[in-house]
Amino acid sequence: MIIIKHVDEFFEMMKPMIRLISSALGANCEVVLHDMRKPEHSIVGIENGHITGRKVGDSSTNLGLEVIRKPEEEGDLLNYLTSSKDGKVLKSSSLYFYDEQGKAISSVCINYNITDFMMAANVLNEFIRTAKKVDETFTGDINDVIEGLLEEAVEKVGKPVPFMQKEDKLKLLKYLDDKGVFTVKRSMERVAMFLDISKFTVYNYLEEIRVKSN
Structure with a gap:
């Protein structure tokens, strides 16, 4: 007072x-x-x-x-x-x-x-409003994009690669396939190295995944 x-x-x-x-x-x-x-x-x-x-x-x-x-x-x-x-x-x-x-x-x-500030704020809020947040990697090297997607895939599976069983690897490969990783040249070799399996095994796993999806 x-x-x-x-x-x-x-x-x-x-x-x-x-x-x-x-x-x-x-x-x-x-x-x-x-x-x-x-x-x-x-x-x-x-x-x-x-x-x-x-x-x-x-x-x-x-x-x-x-x-x-x-x-x-x-x-x-x-x-x-x-x-x-x-x-x-x-x-x-x-x-x-x-x-x-x-x-x-x-x-x-x-x-x-x-009043004018609130009207301006409404216009700005409408301008910056988006439907959803999407993770996008901006880089000049496609390998950086693949590395980022590999990290995301491991998070989705929920366990480190050395502890993954076949079903875990299938889940990881499906995530990568859905994200378009295998449209990139030589990506299969990188994924095979990452999972410590052969390129042939990656190919077979992908075939299995795609057959189930169809």
Whole structure:
């Protein structure tokens, strides 16, 4: 709770402060200074009032009235989302000040119009949206692609090559076949070496796999 001892001096000091904040953040940023001792006409300073359509002499908001009614409850609200009467989406923060008796006497509220940002975000999200994530190897050497697919195949089988039985090797070869590895020249020799079996065995295993698939 922020306690203010010299109320009149506080308001005189805060009026240039809200101008400073609005100037720094631009025309989309409304900054409001409230004198909560008179809620019917609490706005004593406002910059960029076009955001909510308010002016000096206008009243407190419903949030301000709640703080006046229950000063013992913490009224500060930071970084919340709200909207204006004409539909602008606002990113807002409200900071309250109290006198020595604990009564709410003032608040500074920032309402930033983020409508355009949200519309832009929707466009960007639509642009970057994809149907799914796919692993793709970008390289100048086809051998790098094959090595990557061999590693993926071992992960799919779930055990190191020295512990693989025939069924495991069939599963690995089917994965490689489905991925198009054997369309590459001399790939069968590389796979045979990787599995520590003959090229002839790889060929027979592939025939067995393809017969079952058909």
